[in-house]
Amino acid sequence: ISYADVTKVEDVKALYQPNTRMVFTETVANPVTQVADVRSIGQFCAEKNVVFFLDNTMTPPPLFDAKQTGASLVVSSLTKYISGHGNVLGGVVVDLGNYDWTGYPNIADFYKVAEKTQWGLTQIKKKGLRDIGGTLAPGSAHAIATGLETLAMRMERNCHNAMELATFLHNHPKIAHVYYPGLVGHEQHFLARDIMNKGYGAILSLDLVEGLDVNTFLNALSLVISATHLGDNRTLALPVASTIFYENGPEERAKMGISDGMIRLSVGIEDTEDLIKDFDQALAQCGN
Numbered sequence: 001i002s003y004a005d006v007t008k009v010e011d012v013k014a015l016y017q018p019n020t021r022m023v024f025t026e027t028v029a030n031p032v033t034q035v036a037d038v039r040s041i042g043q044f045c046a047e048k049n050v051v052f053f054l055d056n057t058m059t060p061p062p063l064f065d066a067k068q069t070g071a072s073l074v075v076s077s078l079t080k081y082i083s084g085h086g087n088v089l090g091g092v093v094v095d096l097g098n099y100d101w102t103g104y105p106n107i108a109d110f111y112k113v114a115e116k117t118q119w120g121l122t123q124i125k126k127k128g129l130r131d132i133g134g135t136l137a138p139g140s141a142h143a144i145a146t147g148l149e150t151l152a153m154r155m156e157r158n159c160h161n162a163m164e165l166a167t168f169l170h171n172h173p174k175i176a177h178v179y180y181p182g183l184v185g186h187e188q189h190f191l192a193r194d195i196m197n198k199g200y201g202a203i204l205s206l207d208l209v210e211g212l213d214v215n216t217f218l219n220a221l222s223l224v225i226s227a228t229h230l231g232d233n234r235t236l237a238l239p240v241a242s243t244i245f246y247e248n249g250p251e252e253r254a255k256m257g258i259s260d261g262m263i264r265l266s267v268g269i270e271d272t273e274d275l276i277k278d279f280d281q282a283l284a285q286c287g288n
């Protein structure tokens with residue numbers, strides 16, 4: 001495995017080797033919200049006939065159309081936006097039909113019986129579902145299916161709230177930096193504008209100005225919940241350095257652009273004014 005900076009297709013191209021079989025990337029990375037250059041990577045993968053595998057958890061439909069990037073396979077957590085209510089676990093692999101599996105070197109002969117575009121998924125089903133047992137419980141499937149009915153409406157609201165909140169925080173004197181693809185100052189803002197419909201997603205991160213205490217701020221929030229999950233109807237806030245990236249240690253965190261004062265927000269569907277008021281009062285209680 002080689003690790004590329006997927007915001008730059010040149011970096012992916014530079015790491016390509018004759019035995020490369022797959023390029024895997026998320027659409028938007030967590031927590032610093034870098035946006036992958038998915039169109040250019042898709043074109044490159046098509047030229048080289050390698051599988052382009054996208055993790056689309058952060059930008060579910062209708063926010064982003066994975067098929068038009070030429071992606072072969074898409075994986076998405078169903079636990080997050082797609083179910084939306086934080087009450088179920090699940091995941092999905094989708095074959096978008098863009099990849100010609102006939103040349104792929106590792107498909108077992110007895111999975112080469114279905115329609116050619118289905119070979120990859122057939123093997124994934126046999127090995128993932130049948131051999132390993134990754135099967136969704138019926139109750140979970142039901143919760144996901146009912147959540148899915150409102151996905152498009154929820155995403156519009158999630159994105160709207162995220163944009164409003166990002167703008168408010170960006171202009172607040174106690175916030176040193178906001179990472180959100182919807183802000184013009186974001187490094188991949190124009191790339192995000194090009195590939196996303198109807199909004200820029202609902203994950204954003206912020207750095208408090210130096211000297212302000214992350215936990216004081218989090219404890220002062222009343223509507224917003226401190227939790228590690230994302231893609232929920234409720235707005236969730238997470239101190240990043242002390243939780244999900246704790247084990248990486250300070251040096252690696254610094255390389256990843258993760259400060260000790262960074263907080264990740266997964267913006268929900270609450271009333272926009274209520275949400276901004278909650279951040280406003282919590283920041284007022286924090287430092288001076």
Ligand SMILES: *Cc1c(COP(=O)(O)O)cnc(C)c1O
Nearest residue numbers: 026055057058077078079090091
């Ligand atoms: C959470 C997450 C996953 C894993 O999903 P689970 O449903 O929690 O197993 C995969 N990819 C991304 C980008 C995620 O945020």
